[in-house]
Amino acid sequence: MIKLAADDIFDGRRFLGPDRVLVLDASGAVTAVVPRSWAGDDIQQLKGWLCPGFINAHCHLELSHMKGCIPEHTGLPAFLTRVMEQRQPPGPEILEEAIEAAGQAMQAEGIVAVGDICNTAATLPYKLKSPLYWHSFIECMGFVDATAPQRLEHSAAIYAQFRAQHLPVSLAPHAPYSVSATLFRLIAGMDNNTPLTIHNQECAAEDELYRQKTGAFMDFFRHFGIQTDNFEATGRSSLQSWLPYLKDAPRLLLVHNTFTSEEDIRFAADANVSWCFCPNANAYIENRLPDTPAFLRNGVKPALGTDSLASNHQLSIWQEVQTVRRHYPHIPLEEVLQWATINGAEALGLADTLGSFEKGKRPGIVQIVDNNAKAYTLYE
Ligand SMILES: [Zn+2]
Structure with missing residues (x-):
């Protein structure tokens, strides 16, 4: 026993x-949490305080070579344009490294599981040897609309590579401004494709596109020569337009939600949705955070994500916690730590094994000393 x-x-x-x-057994599984007496x-007395391993519910590991490439506060459409034009690494070994x-770095700070977005299989070799839990x-x-079957086939080929290696994987729609109605329906119709996730309402232009078919995304489509003849404005917010396609999904994680209104939060209450905030990325791209008090008023239990190094x-989930605390000092640390641990585990369907110090789980341990987080390893 380890105490x-x-x-x-x-x-x-x-x-x-x-x-x-x-109290843990030799494998790191929690046996109990008991009074000292x-x-x-x-009993080993450690410095600082202990916390279950962090869950990073939203990341793009394959963009890790883009650190510092894109300036801050450009707004999402300009940011996306830069990512699409600059994401090609100078060489495969630079991306691998x-x-x-x-x-x-994620492992060292105590992150134990990651919901990781992939457009390629570039991260697959690393995931096979990493001790972290990766859901790709x-x-x-x-x-x-017309190209939806081909687009699905393209992603399914990457999906199959992960599947063949028995890595946890699902096919997920990118964002409401990049997925056609037919593609939404095709994804919704897939069996055993869970959990799902989607970038949601990351900028104001997304709602404008759905309400009126105008704004920065129409410029973005013109820039890349993307046909929009098949798309019609719905007169409703983005979320209220696309969520009906995925209303039967057993687990759906909405990421960013920077421009989600309280009305949208209530609209989503009947679906099996959870919400992920990426405060540092939101501050980086749009210089704005989601209406966090509105989410909490409506009983939402958010998860946290880092987004990518672009x-x-x-x-660092600990840095995301710090940013939430800086912007919303009235939210108790205890609550924000739930976002970083148990809520993330629930959002990814991992709460049976991760996210809390409960009997039988092997959640990993984070040690916080002098306001720094690091993984506590049982056997150094
Ligand atoms: Zn993202």
């Missing part, structure tokens, strides 16, 4: 105080 005590223990839901001892001898370094979301996109200075 750990610290100045405090956060168990995935609450702080338990200094009197508790985390019950724990017997051989960047992927490995980013993965190791193979992104599907195509705004031209839109963030680091891939």
